Amino acid sequence: MSLCRLQGSRGGIAGFVSLKGVSSSKMTLCSPASDVLPTLPASPGETRVVVAMSGGVDSSVVAALLKEQGYDVVGVTLQLYDHGAATHRKGACCAGQDIQDARDVAARLGIPHFVLDYERQFQEKVIDEFTASYASGETPIPCIACNQFIKFADLFETAKDLGAHVLATGHYISSRDDGQGGRALFRARDASRDQSYFLFATTREQLKMLRFPLGDYAKSEVREMARRFSLEVADKPDSQDICFVPSGRYTDVVQKLAPESVxxxxxxxxxxxxxxxxxxxxxxxxxxxxxxxxxxxxxxxxxxxxxxxxxxxxxxxxxxxPREALETRAVALRDVNWIGPGEFGQLPPQGIDIMARVRSTRPPVPARLIARDGKEATVVFAAGEFGVSPGQACVFYDDGDDGARVLGGGFIAAVEPAMKSVSVLAPTPRAVTARGAPR
Structure with missing residues (x-):
């Protein structure tokens, strides 16, 4: 991946070339006694960690924890969008404040920090795809696409360019050794903050380099650590809406980018x-x-x-x-990503019992996963699920408990309603793209 625009809070490109000479401020801070990145082969001082810093409290605490424990920490912030470009709200660019918050935290911690321009990639892979999906009647989840194509794809290459051994984020999820030379993904201890639904598309190869230090913490504990680290973002509110739709009005984006679809x-x-x-x-x-x-x-x-x-x-x-017409008996999935034991194509033909989750705000429910050709699958629910729409994700777990292992997931291509008078849906056609061209 090419570095479109690289800005360093400590000397721009020069900081990118050589980071070993960057001085660190001495801090008397409170942090966990145990290593937040166990099982790494080298000592903290010999391990460079790139932290994806969004400007929020979670990623800021991750950077602070790693710095305190002696890791060679480099902060990276992605400039993804300009609200004024996504909507008609001219000059409304909250992303600028987030970037400044990340810079301030990096300065406080004494770590090098870079801002990377990913606006073009984010527009093409997230905003345009969201617009096309929404215009076709689907319910897309752009945060999954952002993790899949931006944070855990292009950013991986940037982290490697920076000489990183590890890429760490502030997501509430855990990863551990799977006992077979790889890493496994698990739900966060704090179920109310668990972000595994948005990370099912993470690949096995990416998991080897990724670490999530906050998986065993509650949000209240993270904010308390931020206060002890004297971080100004300690009480910064959590983001509630899709980042490029700050008002929550998705139609504003669709009407601006694909008016012919309305x-x-x-x-x-x-x-x-x-x-x-x-x-x-x-x-x-x-x-x-x-x-x-x-x-x-x-x-x-x-x-x-x-x-x-x-x-x-x-x-x-x-x-x-009526409400009973919303009940879904089964879903057909596309683009399945399997990170559970074994290989997806070798699952038994009769399927396996799993816990399935069709919305981030709902708990997993009992279901049966049946693998199809390629990366397709069918999930049959033990009891009906309500309000399921094409475009959503269906994520698989090995059980319904907090801390359950994430087995993978896929995107819903079609739903089979339980109500007999409602016809079975075929996969939703993509009539237009965000640019208005046939797909």
Whole structure:
């Protein structure tokens, strides 16, 4: 990967060429007594760790912990986007403050820090793909794409260029030796902070270099450590929205980048009745109940609430129905990544029992995983799941407990509803890209 723009808080490119001479400030700080990066072959002083610093409290504490324990720490921050470019909010660029916060933390810790320009890659691999997916009626998860294609792909090459032995992040997840020469991924101790759903696409090769020092900590403990390290970001609020959609209005991004995809159409009941019209499928998502605009059309006809059951972008239709129509019996998956024991293609033909998770906010549920050709699979739920949409991820675990091993996951290509009157969905067609060209 080429370094598009490399800015060092300690001398720019010169810092990139040689980091050994960078002085360190002496700190009297409180940190865990045990090594946060066990099992590494070399001593901390001989181990260079690149820390992906977002400017938030989590990655800042990771950098501080590693610095305190004697590791050769280098901070790297990715400039990914400009809010003004993603939406009509001209000049709204909170990313600039995050970068400055990361710089300030690096200066406080006395470590070299670099800012890398990844705006083009982020636009192409995350924002454009999000826009195309959302316009086609899917429910995309851009944070997974960011980890998969930016943080754990291009950034790996940058870390290697910087001479790193390890790439560390502030994610709440754990990795440990699998006993077979590799690394295994596990849910975080703090289930409310667990980020394994967003990291299922991490490859076995990447896991060998990745470390997640916060996997055994609660958020409250991390903030307390930040205070003891005297980091100004100790009480910085957590980000709540998708980073390039700060207002939470996904339609703003779609309408700006793919305006031709916003086509009016019909709102149709699962029984075939046309109940009304809509201004574009991008204004709806599977499971939505509020804001359907069907009050007058339903007067005296439907006593129970209606939900968005599916979205057919090809027909410009939003299909609604009762809550039971949201129940999903099985999902078909594409782009499966397997990081469990053995090989995915060697799973028994009848499948294996797993715990499956279709949303980051839901606990894993019992299911059966059946491998198909290539990187495809079917997951059959023991009990129905509700509000499942193409584009979401389905992540596999070996059990439902906190600290369970992550076996892998895939992206939902199609859903099979439990309600017989709801037709089985075919994979959602991608009618347009963010640039408006046929796919």
């Amino acid at each position: 086509v009016p159409g019909e709102i149709v009941h699962v029984d075939g009745r046309v109940l009304g019209r809509h201004a574009g499928v991008v204004h709806y998502t599977v499971g939505q109940r509020r804001g359907l605009g069907l009050g007058a059309a339903l007067a005296g006809r439907d006593a129970q609430p209606l939900y968005v059951v599916r979205i057919d972008a090809g027909k410009a239709q939003v299909v609604v129905g």
